[in-house]
Structure formats: C-alpha cells, structure tokens
Amino acid sequence: MDQILQELKQSALAELETISDPESLEALRVAYLGRKGRLTLLIRSIKELPVEDRPRMGKATNQLKIELQKRFDGILSSLQSRDAERKAKEEAIDVTLPGISFLRGRKHPVAATLDEIIEVFSGLGFKLESGPEIETEYYNFDALNMPSDHPARDMQDTLYLKGGSLLRTHTSPVQIRTMEKTQPPLRMICAGKAFRADTADASHSPMFHQLEGLMVDRRVTLADLKGILTEFAHQIFGRNTRLRFRPSFFPFTEPSAEVDISCVVCGGEGCPLCSRRGWLEILGAGMVDPEVFKAVGYDPEKYTGFAFGMGIERIAMLKYGINDIRLFYENDLRFLHQF
Numbered sequence: 442m443d444q445i446l447q448e449l450k451q452s453a454l455a456e457l458e459t460i461s462d463p464e465s466l467e468a469l470r471v472a473y474l475g476r477k478g479r480l481t482l483l484i485r486s487i488k489e490l491p492v493e494d495r496p497r498m499g500k501a502t503n504q505l506k507i508e509l510q511k512r513f514d515g516i517l518s519s520l521q522s523r524d525a526e527r528k529a530k531e532e533a534i535d536v537t538l539p540g541i542s543f544l545r546g547r548k549h550p551v552a553a554t555l556d557e558i559i560e561v562f563s564g565l566g567f568k569l570e571s572g573p574e575i576e577t578e579y580y581n582f583d584a585l586n587m588p589s590d591h592p593a594r595d596m597q598d599t600l601y602l603k604g605g606s607l608l609r610t611h612t613s614p615v616q617i618r619t620m621e622k623t624q625p626p627l628r629m630i631c632a633g634k635a636f637r638a639d640t641a642d643a644s645h646s647p648m649f650h651q652l653e654g655l656m657v658d659r660r661v662t663l664a665d666l667k668g669i670l671t672e673f674a675h676q677i678f679g680r681n682t683r684l685r686f687r688p689s690f691f692p693f694t695e696p697s698a699e700v701d702i703s704c705v706v707c708g709g710e711g712c713p714l715c716s717r718r719g720w721l722e723i724l725g726a727g728m729v730d731p732e733v734f735k736a737v738g739y740d741p742e743k744y745t746g747f748a749f750g751m752g753i754e755r756i757a758m759l760k761y762g763i764n765d766i767r768l769f770y771e772n773d774l775r776f777l778h779q780f
C-alpha cells in the first residue's frame with residue numbers, strides 16, 4: 442500500500458503540472474479527492490489493512506490529502522489571479538487616448554438674428570403673435586387693400602394651392618388676424634416664412650423670413666414710427682446708425698416708405714457694399730391705410746397706426762457680413778460654424 446500511495450502522489454503531482462485552467466483543475470481534484478476519488482478510496486480501504494498498519498497508513502494518507510489540497514488551492518488561486526490580470530488588461534481604459542468629441546449645436550444665424558430683433562421689440566412693448574404660412578387670398582391680399590385686379594399683386598406672385606389658399610407672400614396677413622381678435626391699443630410683432638415666385642440669386646430666395654410690426658392707438662404718428670425704428674436700428678446696428686425714409690408705395694400703408702440705414706461698412710461715405718450710395722435699404726413701412734382698418738372693423742377716424750416689415754435674412758447678412766442669401770439654406774457646417 443505504501444507503493445500505491447507513492448504512485449498516487451507521483452501521478453497527482455505530474456498531472457497537476459499540466460493544468461492550465463480552473464475547470465481541468467477541478468476535474469483533477471474530483472478525480473483524486475472527490476467522494477469517489479482515488480485518494481478517498483485508498484483512505485477508505487485502510488480499514489481492511491491489518492490493525493497494526495492502520496495508524497501509519499492513516500497518517501500517511503491524511504498527510505498526502507492535506508498536501509494535495511494545499512497544492513490544488515495554490516494553483517487555483519494563481520490561475521484566478523492570472524485570469525483577473527488578463528481581464529484587467531483587456532478591459533483597461535487608456536485615459537491618454539483622445540476622446541470622442543460631441544458637436545455642440547448652435548443657433549442658425551437667421552434664428553439668432555430673429556431672436557435679437559424680437560428681444561428689441563419686446564423691450565418696446567410689442568407682443569409676439571403668429572399666423573399660418575398657408576394663407577387665404579383674403580388675408581394675404583384683399584384685407585390688405587390689394588384686390589385681385591391690383592397691380593401690386595404682380596410683385597408678390599406665389600404658389601396657389603387647391604381650394605384657393607396660397608403660400609403667404611409676406612407676414613402682413615398676421616396684422617389682419619391680430620386686429621380681428623384684438624381691440625386697440627395694440628402693439629404686435631410676428632415673424633416667419635414668406636414665399637415668392639423669385640428665382641434664387643445672391644439676394645433673392647423663393648422662401649425667406651420676415652418680421653412684421655404693427656402699432657395702433659389714438660394719435661399714433663409717423664414720428665412714433667421713426668422713433669421705434671430708430672431705436673431698433675440703434676440696438677441692432679449700433680448707436681451711430683442713421684435712418685433715412687424714402688417715399689414708397691404699399692397698398693396697405695399711406696404714406697409709405699422704404700427705410701434705409703447708413704451703411705454698416707463705410708458709415709455713409711460710399712463703398713462696394715452700399716454701391717457707393719452710403720445707404721442700405723432694410724425695410725418697408727408706413728402709416729396703416731384706413732382701408733385696412735375698415736376691413737377689420739376699426740374706426741379710422743378714431744385710430745391711427747403704423748406698420749413695418751423687414752427681411753430677416755437681409756438684416757442677418759448686414760450684421761454678419763454675409764454676401765449670398767443662399768448660404769443660409771445649404772446647411773453647410775463650414776458656414777454655420779462661424780456664427
């Protein structure tokens with residue numbers, strides 16, 4: 442039996458040498474130390490030995506059992522730590538690698554300009570209103586003193602939809618919608634898309650944005666219009682900006698004016714931007730035509746008012762020095778990132 446014990450020890454140690462993973466280690470442990478393991482069976486057979494041999498064999502087998510157990514435990518823990526090390530290496534985070542950078546969104550220059558203009562007029566007591574982009578002929582034209590045979594309609598051709606509605610050619614219909622639901626005194630602005638049958642070039646686009654303003658009260662005069670627009674121009678283009686009103690025509694205002702500001706580049710001396718004129722046109726305006734008041738049921742004897750409308754892209758182009766309106770709509774990040 443001594444010899445069997447020796448052999449068992451040799452083979453166990455030899456097999457342990459070849460172990461490289463926890464699973465085969467466990468299989469080996471069961472083969473020797475499990476309930477039917479070789480060593481377990483050997484220990485059990487001691488009771489069949491002659492009585493005088495039993496203590497010595499009991500001691501020897503027990504020692505081997507303890508030794509093997511120790512070896513198994515030792516190998517198991519070294520296998521486990523090797524495993525953990527490998528895992529740590531695989532999952533390691535290299536904090537020196539460049540990270541993934543996220544592009545931060547920002548406002549489109551047209552939106553940013555619009556927000557700035559709204560801010561100015563809010564400060565002057567104008568309330569923000571809105572209206573639909575798909576309008577009726579009545580709101581877009583008739584109520585604004587532009588009956589269907591009026592030549593002014595030619596300049597504002599647009600897409601007509603089935604059922605007689607159309608893509609609004611300006612934000613002025615929101616004047617009518619607001620007056621229909623409000624009694625004077627009234628100060629409103631509104632902004633949004635407008636559409637015209639224009640071929641796109643550096644300064645035209647078939648879709649663009651407008652900002653509209655309207656003030657109605659007793660004794661509102663052209664002086665109020667000038668004061669409000671001057672304050673607007675000063676806040677948007679700087680306090681040195683001068684304003685010029687040129688007589689013009691709109692069916693819904695009388696008198697009407699085109700409003701210019703002194704050139705943002707040369708200050709009025711004349712340069713390529715202002716075609717050497719020193720002035721830049723920025724909006725249309727005028728005193729509300731009595732016919733418009735009649736259309737919404739306001740008494741033109743009692744109330745007067747002014748209205749103005751400007752292209753937001755135009756303002757943005759002057760503010761940021763952009764020379765082609767089409768850049769706004771191309772979604773070219775190289776352009777948009779500059780604002």
Ligand code: PHE
Pocket residue numbers: 610611612613653691694725726727748749750751
């Ligand atoms: N609606 C006019 C246009 O689009 C601008 C305007 C608005 C003029 C209000 C006068 C008063 O051309």
